[in-house]
Amino acid sequence: MVTHDPYEEAKKQLRQAIELLGLGEEVYEILAYPERLLQVRIPVKMDDGSVKVFIGWRSQHNSALGPYKGGVRYHPNTDAHEVIALSMWMTWKNSLAGLPYGGGKGGIRVDPHKLSKNELMRLSKAYFEAISDLVGVDQDIPAPDVYTDPQVMSWFFDAYAKVKRGQYFGVVTGKPLDLGGMQTRIIATGFGTAVAAREAAKKLWGGLEGKTVAVQGYGNAGYYAAKYLAEWGAKVIAVSDSRGGIIVPDGLDPDEVKKVKNETGSVINYAKATKKITNEELLELDVDILVPAAIENVITEANADKIKAKLIAEAANGPTTPDAEVILTQKGIIVVPDILANAGGVIMSHIEWVNNRMGGWITEEEAKARLEQKMANNFLRVWDYWQNKLDTSKYNMRAAAYAIAVDRVVRAMKLRGWI
Numbered sequence: 001m002v003t004h005d006p007y008e009e010a011k012k013q014l015r016q017a018i019e020l021l022g023l024g025e026e027v028y029e030i031l032a033y034p035e036r037l038l039q040v041r042i043p044v045k046m047d048d049g050s051v052k053v054f055i056g057w058r059s060q061h062n063s064a065l066g067p068y069k070g071g072v073r074y075h076p077n078t079d080a081h082e083v084i085a086l087s088m089w090m091t092w093k094n095s096l097a098g099l100p101y102g103g104g105k106g107g108i109r110v111d112p113h114k115l116s117k118n119e120l121m122r123l124s125k126a127y128f129e130a131i132s133d134l135v136g137v138d139q140d141i142p143a144p145d146v147y148t149d150p151q152v153m154s155w156f157f158d159a160y161a162k163v164k165r166g167q168y169f170g171v172v173t174g175k176p177l178d179l180g181g182m183q184t185r186i187i188a189t190g191f192g193t194a195v196a197a198r199e200a201a202k203k204l205w206g207g208l209e210g211k212t213v214a215v216q217g218y219g220n221a222g223y224y225a226a227k228y229l230a231e232w233g234a235k236v237i238a239v240s241d242s243r244g245g246i247i248v249p250d251g252l253d254p255d256e257v258k259k260v261k262n263e264t265g266s267v268i269n270y271a272k273a274t275k276k277i278t279n280e281e282l283l284e285l286d287v288d289i290l291v292p293a294a295i296e297n298v299i300t301e302a303n304a305d306k307i308k309a310k311l312i313a314e315a316a317n318g319p320t321t322p323d324a325e326v327i328l329t330q331k332g333i334i335v336v337p338d339i340l341a342n343a344g345g346v347i348m349s350h351i352e353w354v355n356n357r358m359g360g361w362i363t364e365e366e367a368k369a370r371l372e373q374k375m376a377n378n379f380l381r382v383w384d385y386w387q388n389k390l391d392t393s394k395y396n397m398r399a400a401a402y403a404i405a406v407d408r409v410v411r412a413m414k415l416r417g418w419i
């Protein structure tokens, strides 16, 4: 099996954007590396009295457009390369979304399921203390990512309050409601992906009505994408999680499936399913829309040729490898790229951050309406650039999204006198 280093893939995508925009090598030299990478070792007193030492990172990729912004991931396989790649993708995502943010990302190599709640709290607070000199409301604003949630954000916020002796609500986003968070943050990523897919469906078929959908990964992003796509007339016929997938040819009820997953641990126990399938089979189903919403590198040169969906909306970060994308482009499959399709989370984080700084400013209804409008506008901006400025037989939507995103960062770097 070919292994993919996400950082190498991220650099490849940057290289393509630099070539497309005709930019100089110095731009690549700046943008291919993080401005700063902090590695921390974190000793944690475990419940049994022993001490375990964890390793973590915060990568600050680029700050030309504003403070670094991006989540913190807790995962047993995360490493510096993954964190750097994710921070670079955040630079493009924030730039493309028109936010006043640069890109950052953090991670701790840990399996959080093996820690007690108190151990996780001590680890989270110690990590945030260790990076506290580099983060801040106007410096670097972390948020949740894989296996971190509003509770972890509350511990981060509190650790920062203790170190800095002040209540800086805007230092992290994705907080619980009682600590300055917003309800809409929970639905934001999946809802945003559904909006992007809906706008693409309008361009391709005039709308979503009756279009079939398969969703890989039924967590936060996958569930809400399925829920809103179904609500807007599409037929979700297959979903999966880490234990496998199911097919319901007449269309499933996303809330019912979610309930089954909550109660039994997996979507595979949904009684109305006519067939169980593997995650690999799900990707190759004959559907109109495929939503990869689980992990990186699931569409590779090994299976790209077998993908039958006409539209792919990337809820996950980096689900399609660059080599696979060449094949998809040749086949005429349209990929709404991750930096566009899953930007709902960070757009909502921006609304939360502004709300914190204004001391409470926006209602949940306004927040959701702003999010929907911004996702739809962002999609149209990329679509129009792709259709009007690029040769669509040669370049895909990702190329258009990268061109817009990199160009905005480069303009900011020029204005600041960096290049």
Ligand code: NAD
Pocket: 145, 146, 147, 189, 216, 217, 218, 219, 220, 221, 222, 240, 241, 242, 243, 279, 293, 294, 295, 296, 315, 316, 317, 342, 343, 345, 346
């Ligand atoms: P999550 O933990 O809530 O859900 C992940 C889901 O994927 C779970 O159902 C899990 O069972 C499933 N899964 C794990 N490994 C799998 C595998 N090998 N095959 C199939 N399914 C598998 O996570 P999430 O927050 O929904 O994030 C999913 C993806 O979306 C990640 O790539 C993440 O980076 C991206 N993303 C999430 C957000 C957000 O705000 N939640 C924002 C931007 C991007």
